[in-house]
Amino acid sequence: MGIVEILKAILFGIVEGITEWLPISSTGHMILLDDFVKLNTSATFKAMFLVVIQFGAILAVIVIYWKNLMPFGFQKRLTVKTDILSMWGKIIVACIPAAIVGLLWDEEIEAFFYNYRTVSIMLILFGILFIIIENYNRNKQPKISAISKISYKTALIIGLFQLIAAIFPGTSRSGATIVGALLIGVARTTAAEFTFYLAVPVMFGASVLKLAKFGFHYTGVEVSILLTGMVVAFVVSVLIIKFLMNYIKKHDFKVFGWYRIALGSIILLYFAVKSF
Numbered sequence: 001m002g003i004v005e006i007l008k009a010i011l012f013g014i015v016e017g018i019t020e021w022l023p024i025s026s027t028g029h030m031i032l033l034d035d036f037v038k039l040n041t042s043a044t045f046k047a048m049f050l051v052v053i054q055f056g057a058i059l060a061v062i063v064i065y066w067k068n069l070m071p072f073g074f075q076k077r078l079t080v081k082t083d084i085l086s087m088w089g090k091i092i093v094a095c096i097p098a099a100i101v102g103l104l105w106d107e108e109i110e111a112f113f114y115n116y117r118t119v120s121i122m123l124i125l126f127g128i129l130f131i132i133i134e135n136y137n138r139n140k141q142p143k144i145s146a147i148s149k150i151s152y153k154t155a156l157i158i159g160l161f162q163l164i165a166a167i168f169p170g171t172s173r174s175g176a177t178i179v180g181a182l183l184i185g186v187a188r189t190t191a192a193e194f195t196f197y198l199a200v201p202v203m204f205g206a207s208v209l210k211l212a213k214f215g216f217h218y219t220g221v222e223v224s225i226l227l228t229g230m231v232v233a234f235v236v237s238v239l240i241i242k243f244l245m246n247y248i249k250k251h252d253f254k255v256f257g258w259y260r261i262a263l264g265s266i267i268l269l270y271f272a273v274k275s276f
Contacts, residue, residue, distance in 0.1 A: 017235065143185030
């Protein structure tokens with residue numbers, strides 16, 4: 001039984017690593033996967049696992065972008081990189097809306113909106129937005145083409161889009177922030193990179209919150225499932241982040257928009273047929 005659950009955890013880690021960074025909603029894929037592949041654990045552990053598995057994905061961002069994220073240097077003497085400190089200030093500003101809502105209404109949001117209907121609708125809606133915005137921006141030069149050019153106002157606007165994702169699962173945190181960034185003239189690669197950075201405090205905070213609520217009473221199998229899922233999510237995330245950054249240098253996000261529309265429609269159809 002333990003080996004079977006570990007294999008399931010590997011599958012969940014693969015899906016998490018792929019869907020967390022591509023703007024296609026990790027929640028939507030996890031709901032669909034969970035309906036086919038049932039973890040043989042308690043409901044409370046599974047709910048925690050599906051959030052904390054993201055910690056592996058966060059580590060991938062930290063490893064890949066360590067030099068861009070670390071504001072302190074330690075060669076011979078301590079040095080402070082003011083541009084990176086400024087960036088972290090903007091990241092904090094962007095995280096404030098979702099952090100407030102998450103801390104105050106996390107359980108209520110999960111109980112009310114965490115269902116296939118909400119996920120499907122948001123998948124389709126933001127898929128359409130990706131296509132519309134990319135068509136609108138065609139042949140237009142982006143106003144902001146570097147992280148350093150993002151102002152606090154711009155960061156707050158992106159954070160408000162992240163708030164939409166915090167409330168409505170299926171929006172995709174990366175999808176919402178990228179849509180918001182593109183809408184206000186941020187270049188694709190810059191929008192994606194800033195989205196990766198935003199994920200560090202957001203996903204770390206969500207993971208810690210879930211761990212604190214669950215407690216620290218695990219069986220051996222549960223520890224193995226959690227660690228396996230995080231390690232696999234980390235490895236896959238490294239590959240996917242590098243793929244995405246190379247892909248969007250030459251392509252737009254419309255393919256992800258069409259994919260979201262298709263997936264949302266499939267989820268709606270699947271659960272509608274299943275309910276009969």
